[in-house]
Amino acid sequence: MSETQAPLLLLTDLDGSLLDHHDYSPGPARSWLTRLRARGAWIVPNTSKTAAELAPLMDSLGLAGQPWIAENGGVVALPADWLSAYPLEEASAPDAHGLCRIAVAMPRDRILAVLEELSGEFAFEGFASMPVARISELTGLGEGDAVLAGQRDASEPLVWRDAPERLEDFRMRLAGHGLKLTRGGRFHHVTGDSDKGVAARYLIARYRLCERVRPWTLGFGDGANDLPLLAAVDNAVLIPGVGDTSQRDRELADYPQLADERRCFRANLPGPQGWVEGLRHWLANGQPEEWTSRGLGA
Structure with a gap:
């Protein structure tokens, strides 16, 4: 070329x-x-x-x-x-x-361990804790596609259930563990340093x-x-x-x-x-x- x-x-x-x-x-x-x-x-x-x-x-x-x-x-x-x-x-x-x-990026199992630690302080709902029907409801996907959406390697989507003003505190706590919080079209996403x-x-x-x-x-x-x-x-x-x-x-x-x-x-x-x-x-x-x-x- x-x-x-x-x-x-x-x-x-x-x-x-x-x-x-x-x-x-x-x-x-x-x-x-x-x-x-x-x-x-x-x-x-x-x-x-x-x-x-x-x-x-x-x-x-x-x-x-x-x-x-x-x-x-x-x-x-x-x-x-x-x-x-x-x-x-x-x-x-x-x-x-x-x-x-x-x-x-950081593997999902390490991300979930951090989220488990923080779940007592903040209110959120992650894919790992949801039945397939719940993922389907939130995404609009059929159940088969919702199963695929839950098969993650390096991230965790979540729905924020806490007060909006606490989101920045949550973001800072994640950063202390080497994690990022970003907002997509439907969900917040927790990822490693990527x-x-x-x-x-x-x-x-x-x-x-x-x-x-x-x-x-x-x-x-x-x-x-x-x-x-x-x-x-x-x-x-x-x-x-x-x-x-x-x-x-x-x-x-x-x-x-x-x-x-x-x-x-x-x-x-x-x-x-x-x-x-x-x-x-x-x-x-x-x-x-x-x-x-x-x-x-x-």
Whole structure:
């Protein structure tokens, strides 16, 4: 591949971004996935979903074999080819799609031990304590998919049941144990010392090491937990959130680069409609030029 070519590496949140918040459909984004893949773009889900949830979803979206980031940056899956020249001891053997899984954050059992310790001081409800029917009720997923949502490796989603003003105290207590608290579209997520941005930079670096070329990176997200991802890429799309976005809007102050319209486009429409709106914006206004000159412009 010529150094003058810049392949597209697109990293996207799923729920509320590529997928509709209510029915989990990609809607108008589906045809764009096909067109982008035909041009050789890499489409990388960067999500709070689990590896177990991603497997059938990647198939349904036509993305089987593409790399992915799960559990808010806790687990990364890379094509085996990206590791051939510089192998990693911690990488799993390739799966049926040629992807090697790498855990990059604290394992869930250690997270649950901390949450158990704090459960006497704060009121919250985590997935580990919920029956499948409760997860299904909260997520809108069928029970089979709710089972997959509960199969976590490096994070714990929870519903906050305590007073809102105590949430910051809870966050500080978690930090004392090396844990982070982020807000997604539906839940708060407790993770180790990683996030969607850390994992995105890791994946981009591995790509550059393998391909010897700097990709054009686009990021898409709607929640507070997506802000590190949007800050890690060349151009970003911030999609309107569904429900309470106050925490996201407060945390935006920590990412001044996202206030620059040359870096971050604010979509007007929610979900997949906003995803397509943002994609069309950057295809018309972003770099490199070849992505607008051969059939994929706005």
